[in-house]
Amino acid sequence: MSRLSWPAAWTAAGAVAAALLAANIAAPPVLATSVVYAASASTGEPTPQPSGSPGADTTPPTAPGEVRPCPPPLPTGGTPQGVVGLCWSASTDDVGVTGYEVYRLTPDGFVKATSTTSTITVISGLTIGRTYTFYIVAKDAAGNTSRPTAPFSTAAVTGMSVSPSPGTGDTTPPTKPAGIQADCLPDFKGTSFCWTPSTDDVGVTGYDVYRRTDTAWIPVGTAIGTHFTEGNLVTGQSYVYFMVAQDAAGNLSLPSDLITARASGGYPTYSPPPVSCKIEYTAWSWSGGFSATVKIINLGQTPMNNWTLRFVLPDAGQKVANGWSATWSQSGKDVTASAMPWNSVIQGGASLQIGFNGTLTGANPDPTGFMLNGGVCIRG
Numbered sequence: 001m002s003r004l005s006w007p008a009a010w011t012a013a014g015a016v017a018a019a020l021l022a023a024n025i026a027a028p029p030v031l032a033t034s035v036v037y038a039a040s041a042s043t044g045e046p047t048p049q050p051s052g053s054p055g056a057d058t059t060p061p062t063a064p065g066e067v068r069p070c071p072p073p074l075p076t077g078g079t080p081q082g083v084v085g086l087c088w089s090a091s092t093d094d095v096g097v098t099g100y101e102v103y104r105l106t107p108d109g110f111v112k113a114t115s116t117t118s119t120i121t122v123i124s125g126l127t128i129g130r131t132y133t134f135y136i137v138a139k140d141a142a143g144n145t146s147r148p149t150a151p152f153s154t155a156a157v158t159g160m161s162v163s164p165s166p167g168t169g170d171t172t173p174p175t176k177p178a179g180i181q182a183d184c185l186p187d188f189k190g191t192s193f194c195w196t197p198s199t200d201d202v203g204v205t206g207y208d209v210y211r212r213t214d215t216a217w218i219p220v221g222t223a224i225g226t227h228f229t230e231g232n233l234v235t236g237q238s239y240v241y242f243m244v245a246q247d248a249a250g251n252l253s254l255p256s257d258l259i260t261a262r263a264s265g266g267y268p269t270y271s272p273p274p275v276s277c278k279i280e281y282t283a284w285s286w287s288g289g290f291s292a293t294v295k296i297i298n299l300g301q302t303p304m305n306n307w308t309l310r311f312v313l314p315d316a317g318q319k320v321a322n323g324w325s326a327t328w329s330q331s332g333k334d335v336t337a338s339a340m341p342w343n344s345v346i347q348g349g350a351s352l353q354i355g356f357n358g359t360l361t362g363a364n365p366d367p368t369g370f371m372l373n374g375g376v377c378i379r380g
Contacts, residue, residue: 057142060214061093064100064119064136067152072122082126082156084134090119091138091146098141105133105151107250109208109219126156131173133244133255135217145215151242151255174200174245177207177256189266190231191239193259197226198245205248212240233263276300279311279370280380289321290364293355294337296372297380301348304373309337309354311367318364323356335367 070085091097102121104113113123113134126132133153138146179196186192198204209228210217220230223243233239238260245253276299283292298304309326312333313319320330326337337354346352370377 057095057140057144059094060144061091061097061138061140061146063147064091064138064149065089067134067136067149069154070120071157080128080158081124082128082130083158084123084126084132084154084156085120086123086134086136086152086154087120088136088149093138093140093144095140095142097138099139100136101139102134102136103148103216105244105252105255107208107246107252110135110210110217127171128156128158130171131155131254133252137215147214148212148217150258151210151217153254170202170247170249170251172201172247173251174198174204174247174253176254177243177245180256180259182259182261183264184227185229186264187267188229188231188264189235190229190233191241191261191263192227192229193241193261194227195243195256198253200245200247200251202247202249204245207243207245208252209241209243217242235263235265238262275376275378276302277304277370277372277375277377278380279309279372279377281366281370283364283366285360285364288361289357289359290318291355291357293353295351295353295380296346296377297351298346298348303348304346306344307339307346307373309370309372311335311370313358313367314365315360315363317359317361319359321357321359323354325352325354326356328356 066089068087070087072083072085086102088100091100099115099117100119100121101115102113102123103110104123114121123132123134131153132155133151135148135151137148175198177195177198180193181195182191182193184192184194195207198207207223207226207228208219209221209223209230211220211230220241221228228241228243230239239262241259241261242255242257244255278297278299280295280297281292282295283290285291294309296307296309313330313335314333316333318333320328320335322328323337325343326340329336329338337356343352370379
C-alpha cells in the first residue's frame with residue numbers, strides 16, 4: 001500500500017478533524033471523570049474482562065503503534081480553543097479490532113477522553129499551547145483490551161470550537177523528571193528507583209508515579225521526595241514505570257522517560273548457624289584467683305576446623321591470666337580461645353578440653369554466651 005505524502009495526510013487528517021469538530025460543536029462529548037478497572041485478587045491490577053463462555057475469544061489485540069500528532073486545520077470562524085489531533089497505526093487481532101480508547105492524563109490520573117473506531121481522533125476543550133499526555137488501547141468485540149501505548153505528549157493547537165474561560169494564576173508546569181535510576185534501595189522487597197528533582201517557578205509538590213499493566217497505566221503512588229518504592233510485587237519480575245511532577249496549581253510536567261525496575265527480594269534475613277556444640281564449664285576459686293576447664297563437644301557429624309571459642313566473663317574483676325591448649329585473649333569482659341596447630345580439628349561427635357587461670361576481685365560467676373565459630377553452643 002503506498003504511503004501518503006505529508007500534504008495529503010494533512011488534508012485527510014483535516015477532513016476527519018473538521019467532521020469530528022463539527023460533531024463536537026453540535027453535541028459536545030462528555031469526558032469521563034474516572035476510570036474503572038476490574039482488579040485481580042492477587043495483584044490488584046486491572047485485567048481484561050472477556051466473556052466467560054467456553055471457547056470465548058480471550059486474545060487481546062496488539063497495542064496501537066506509531067502515535068503521532070495530526071494537526072487539525074486552522075479555524076475558519078468562531079472563537080478558537082485548544083485541540084489535539086492524534087493518529088496511530090492500527091492494531092491487529094485474531095478476530096477483529098472494534099475500536100480504540102484514548103486516555104488523557106490529569107492531576108487525578110488518567111481519564112477516558114474519547115472512544116473511536118478510527119485511527120485518528122480530535123480532542124477538544126483544551127488550553128491552547130498547553131502540553132497534554134495521552135495513551136491509547138485497542139478493544140475487540142469480546143472486550144479484550146490491548147497493552148497501552150507508551151505515554152505520548154503533544155501541545156494543544158488552535159481548533160474551531162467555542163473556547164472555555166482562559167486559565168488564571170500559575171499555568172507554568174514543572175520540568176520533566178530526569179536522571180532516573182532503578183534499584184536505588186536494593187534492600188527493599190519490591191521495586192525502587194530515584195531521580196533528580198524537577199524545578200518549577202513556584203514549587204513542585206510531588207511526583208505521581210504510574211505503572212504499566214496488561215491493559216492500562218495505573219497510578220501506584222505519589223512521592224514527595226525523589227525516590228519511590230512499591231512492594232507486594234513478584235520477586236524477580238520486571239515492571240515499567242513513569243512519573244510526572246505536579247505543582248500546587250495542578251500543572252503537570254512532561255512524563256519522565258520509562259524506567260524498568262526488577263522487584264528485589266531484599267537482603268536475606270540473617271539466620272545464625274544451627275546449634276552444633278556443647279560446653280561443659282568447671283571452675284574453682286581461691287582468694288584473688290580461680291582456675292577453669294572448658295570442654296568443647298562437637299554435636300554434629302562434620303569436623304570443626306580452626307575453631308574459635310568466645311564467651312563473656314560476667315564480672316568486671318574476672319581476668320584471664322594464662323591458659324593451656326588454646327591461644328587465650330581478653331578484651332573487656334569478652335574472652336577468646338583459638339585453636340592450637342595440634343588441636344585445630346574437632347571431629348564430629350568428639351570433644352576437646354582446654355583451660356585457663358584467672359584473677360578476680362569479687363565474685364566468680366560462670367561465663368555466658370558461649371559461641372564456637374559463630375554458632376551458639378548449649379551449656380552442659
